[in-house]
Amino acid sequence: MLEVVPGDPASFMLGINAEADTLAAMRRELGLDQPMLQRYLSWLGGMLTGDFGISYTYRVPVSELVMARIWISLPLAIFALILSTLIAVPAGLIAASRRGRVSDWTVMGTTQLGIAIPNFWFAMILVSIFAIKLRWFSAGGFPGWDQGFWICMQALLLPAIALALPQASILARVMRSSLLETLSQDYIRTARAKGLSQRRTVWAHAFRNALIPVLTIIGLQFSFLIAGAIIIENVFFLPGLGRLIFQGITQRDLIVVESVVMLLVFAVICVNFLVDIAYALVDPRLRRP
């Protein structure tokens, strides 16, 4: 796909004043003189064995670049996912069990706003308040995991909050409507009729049944988190996969872009598969073959 891009990586690497024979040598070194189909097939074959090829600009294997950065992007996405779930599930629970009251309205109003706020804008506001004004956190960058777990988590906290906000808003609304739908079922009325309190009914009968759509959305959100991370990592100057893609685009380092995108797509498909397995854990009815 990236073959159509204007701009030759070899001439980009050597600058516009490069001699013609230097260019040809560079193309040979990068394997660019081979036909397009052959390069594509060897790239595909390499992917299967974990060999993503060599970056045009960094001159190191793409897999090395990916491994160096995945330990920022992956913790960030997981951190954001955990935050979003921790906020959304209780919020949805409260809203649904107090339907129509002030707490319901508050949750619904806040989430409506949360969906509308672009996460990179929210990130900028967080930086200006907590990093620039209050100086509680650093405004960007990443110290590296060897600096200790808590220091790193501190660096990831603001980006994770910014990433989690829209996802938590969507998730809270799904949780609420799913729980409301469950609470209108006949077996809930039966449970109430046999004398269970509202609270016990929600916990013992409704909660797990309401989790199925929530799980689906959590799985789907993983791909949103990955895409959102590209932008958020740029706001906070976090050297993660998103920034790698972005730098790859601006430097015409196409093999990096292709490989990382394919890797992320693969990750998304895996997560969706895991979500399908998680259904069975939550809902025994789905375990039957």
Added chain:
Amino acid sequence: MAKHDKSSLGKPASGFKSPTSLWIGGALTSIFVVAALVSFLWTPYSVEALNIGAKLQAPSGTHLFGTDHFGRDIFSMIMVGARVSIAVAIVAVGIGILVGVPLGLLAASRQNSFIDDLVMRSNDLVFAFPSLLIAILITAIFGTSALNAIIAIGIFNIPVFARVTRGSALPIWTLDFILAARVAGKSGLRISLEHILPNILNILIVQGTIQFSLGILAEAGLSYVGLGAQPPTPSWGRMLADSQTMISFAPHLAIFPGVAIIATVLGLNLMGDGLRDLLDPKLRRVR
């Protein structure tokens, strides 16, 4: 129905009663539509004329939202930015509807056929890719311009509309009046156009509103990372990107474009919720 159905994201009713949210949403949205239309004829100041002498002014009577680091009037830039955002979103949703709805109708009219499988599996394929990621890729490959941003966002509207169309068309195909139309000898194409489409139009309108707001957010994100409309055309996303280094001493640069995005998206979402309740109260179940 389809578990990836994106319409479920907007499914829960808002905290507001339907006419209220429709009014608030409609009002917010029309402010920006009017601002975009007026900007073709008139803006308080030119958005391309630089006036360094008046740079970084705080909001005041002469410059309602203040000025940026080139002395350009933020209010005027937001008006023109509305034009870009709305144009991108309209065309992107248009691509989704023009391609996605026929595909969905086709798939529904031949349920479980090879064509149905082909359409739905290709949908799954596109859904597997994080949309913004691919949008970034597309704009990177074909160059950074508003047009490519439109195409990139539009492509991801296709499966959304195809899926919603098929999903809501299937239950209608089982109804008696469709059987009657078949007995009368109407072809699948005619039934789809004359009977199915009018019956799912309200669902499509609601979905269109939601996709419209997502399109505005996506455009803002793309132009924030520099892959949307190019200078000197003002766009909300790039205004935010430019403001980032100046946020500590000129917060108005970040606040007004941000509020513009939020208000537009919020307005569209509220309008979508209100329309859904207004057009068909049963709709939440049908989806």
